[in-house]
Amino acid sequence: MNTFPLLSLTVFLPLLGAALLLLLRPRGRRAAFAIGIGTAALTLLAAGLVWARGVPGGFAQLEELPWIPAIGAAYRLGVDGVSLPLVLLTAVLFLATLIYSANTSEQPASFVALMLLLETACLGAFLALDLLLFYVFFEVTLVGMYFIIAGWGHDNPKQAALTFFIYTLVGSLFLLLAILALYLGAAPHTFDMRALLAHPPLGGTAALLTFGALALAFAIKTPLFPFHTWLPTAHTAAPAAGSAILAGVLLKLGGYGFIRFGLQMTPDAFRQLAPYVLGLAVFSAIYGAFAALGQTDIKRMVAYTSVNHMGYVVFGVAAAALRPAGGPFGLDGAVLQMVSHGIVTGGLFLLIGALQDRTHTRDMGQLGGLAPAYPVLSGLFILASFASLGLPALAHFPAEFQIFLGGYQVAPVATALLLVGLIITTALYLRAIQRVFLGEQPAVLSPLGDLGARELWAIGPLVALIVLIGLYPEFLLGLIHATQRLIMAGHE
């Protein structure tokens, strides 16, 4: 049973669904989404089976096929405690967003097919153990998201998609350069990530330059200041499902890249430059929080909080890079923070979509008193907001607290500064809750009423996960911690 290529099945199930859609070309919305939701559910099941089969710490469930032997590229997949939580996150979020967007009336079949293609790309990027394969999947995520924004967005999707395209293309270019450097540095030349992880090939200036290229590529994706301006623009234009995926999954490719490439393939260079990365991460986190506080559009506000939360992720990874022997908390926290942020922000964007369907505006100045009008929608939004501002017993706290612990060991002052971000996010969420949800009920209510079954099925599980991760983070942390120890041990 253990030879069954479960990872490949997980990765390509969504693509199969997309192919099915394009071959059958269902006319109706229901049929298209039935196929889409069914496929996403099966993918989640497959990801669950990967988890059930066991991930001891190092790369497990390896699959390898020759691809282009002449240059040492192969189809290589594998999973460890860093990638599995992100794979599970991806599977959960795509299922939730497909359920959520089941009322899309415009070209439903194409939308579902694109979403499924995007899911395959994301899963593939997290599971690929070959540089070339990773690069391919990484690029496809860009393409899929470009079409979702441009085709199903609102306001000004052309400009937003264009910005997204420019930025990420630049990032990809640097990623490609770094990949080539790693390939050429290895002896014998190989794209096998496991070989590159076990024996980081580069040293000296070459390593520094390569790390610089990697850091730039992933700083755009994560995103860190000043490479983040594509993010609010893309979110403002993207449909709710697109925003949830963009913030929930695609940004994680940046954090994942910092760990898998920066920390594991160029560890010495990362250690040397870690103080700068730490500084940039702190500044980015605080700047993101302040910029979010300055918004009036609630969706833009949540988009900017991603800059804040992902700054914590990079901070945690950089803290781990700085202190290989002692600091277990930073890396544990960073990986968990990615999962928490995916669930919480994904949920928030879906809730904002539901809000916009009812109020037809996202301007906080024009909203008010929604709590008595839509109690379930408001209650869930308030819960997710408090999760996002890091309230204990909800998803972000265990992650952020570990990042603080790990950070304080290596950079107490920077950590104390990072704490300032917490109070600013608190302020901005309280302000949003006060303006949008509290107050006297508006005179005219939407005929949609409170959250319907479709929305509850999409958002409810995410909220349940927010509480579960908050109360019992061990179910993911056990997994992450085992791998983290191996990474740190290989580091000394």
Add this chain to the structure above:
Amino acid sequence: MIALLLLAPLLAALLIIVLRRWPAALGLAGSLGALVGAAGLLWQVRHHPVVRFTWPGLPGLPYGLGATPFTALLAVIVAVVALLIFVYARGYMAHERGKVWFWASMSLFVAAMQLLVLSADWLLFVTGWELMGLASFLLIATWHWEEKARQGAVNAFLLTRFTDLGLYLGIVIILLQSGTSLMQAEPGPAIPLVGALALLLAVMGKSAQVPFQSWLAGAMAGPTPVSALLHSATMVAAGVVLLLRAYPLLPPASLPYIGAVGGATIVLTGFTALCSNDIKQLLAASTSSQLGFMLVALAAGFPGAAVSHLVAHAFMKSGLFLSAGLFQHQNESTLFARISGSGRTAPVALAGWALAGLALAGVPPLVGYWSKDAILAAGLGAGNPAWYFGVAAGGALLTALYIGRSLGLLWRGPARPAADAVGLGLMRAGLLGLVGFVVGGGFFLADVLRFVGYALPEAPAAQLTGLTAAALGLGLGWFLRAADVGTPVLRFVQDNYPIGGGFPALVGRPTLALAAACGRFDEYLHRQVLGLGGAVLALAGRGRRADTRLRQAAAGVGPATLALAARTRRADAGLAAAVQGLAGAFRRAGQLSRPVQSGLVHRELLWTVLGVLALVAALFVSLFRWF
């Protein structure tokens, strides 16, 4: 027992939210369950000194729950006070809007406080601490259609969360030093001064010490039972519980800071209470002042005195609030100008106010007499008695003064019609229950404290000073008139010393201005990037450079794929057709967005899609060959 104690109020909160009916009954049931659990726990702990169990939290940092005789006693007190306030609230809220919101938050609040009391590790401690903050935010905002309530709720949470950063920092320091999250029975070496000061910051916020006392005044916008709960056994008490927990770890150098904060709060907020023209604002200021006493006792090195005042104050202050709520229901106001004289027509409310107030002023044999004496004795026993004893004695005098003044104001003045509100019986029942503890508790205080392991300091000089201060203050206070509004100094004291405009002007507005500036700067940055991108694209359009790069990428993967496909010899016509179909469909998907998105970028993207798709399809083919 611990499970019952924690889960009963939590389940009540969840059921109220889910069912949206019978909120008061469910809340009361949860509260009763918690009391049963707490009593059972106290009984359990009587035989086995410490009950403790742990389970995995963060890696290497387990969660733990446990009870010592002291924490079990605290749990019982929280449960008793909460239950009596709940009974009162059943009457108070009978005709108010927002019952579901109110009762769910009240139950959550009690569960959070019990979690904090019973936590045996720092992670659960901070969880209870912050959940209580969330619940208080919701409770203060119960009547959120009033601007005052919204603003009060936001201010309370924001200010306490700011100081909570100190708790985070302090706990990080403690955890890294001790290597575990569990609170140790045998304290390790003292933490560095910066850690102690960080914890002190958290205490100052939660216990409303100077200069963070103003959130308590804003919190008065919530229903009165909320204030009663917040100000007695929960919320503000959490700060003192934190100091008691951390006490064995505090370096001696940190104690003078704690004493200074407590002393300044006693005096400054004591004057605010004395000048107040609103009965609830008087109580708010008085709460800060009384918690200052506890900090002073701790800093003097007598945690037993602090505990005794914590216990006594829980009953006294909740009793005072409940009678204030009765006056409020009678007159629809909490301003002294509107309620003065109503004591004569509301005998139960006045009796409750008088007994709890006299206890607070330190009149024997009420419970406050014993605890205040203990604090005065602690001041005498401190390393620096002139300061500690002096400030405690001055505080005792101030307390007696503002209580005497309030009694005079409630008694004199025009006769007001008696209250005729529904639910009055339940409100009175809750009040009388609390007053019973105020009257009778003093006789058991010392024994109870000895049972949980704390000694009460005693000194004849302290008793004499306390009695003199009480008599003098009450006598003088009776004749103080309602403060005449108008003099700027008086306003300044009443408004909690808003130096330079207070937090809104000093912190709030600059922060928002900075945030707006960041927002504007970000738009500027974005425009720059767009300009750059546009220029590059224009160049690319003419020079075809972007084209070349993209085509190279596509061309690079294309031949490789074809080569692979040729090698596999399995890429039969059917699969090829499928690939073609896929590609065609994606082209159609692209055409869909063509009206929106025309031109160069679009075409190149499509090429990329096709190239990548072909690549992925080839992978598929090789996958099939494998089986």
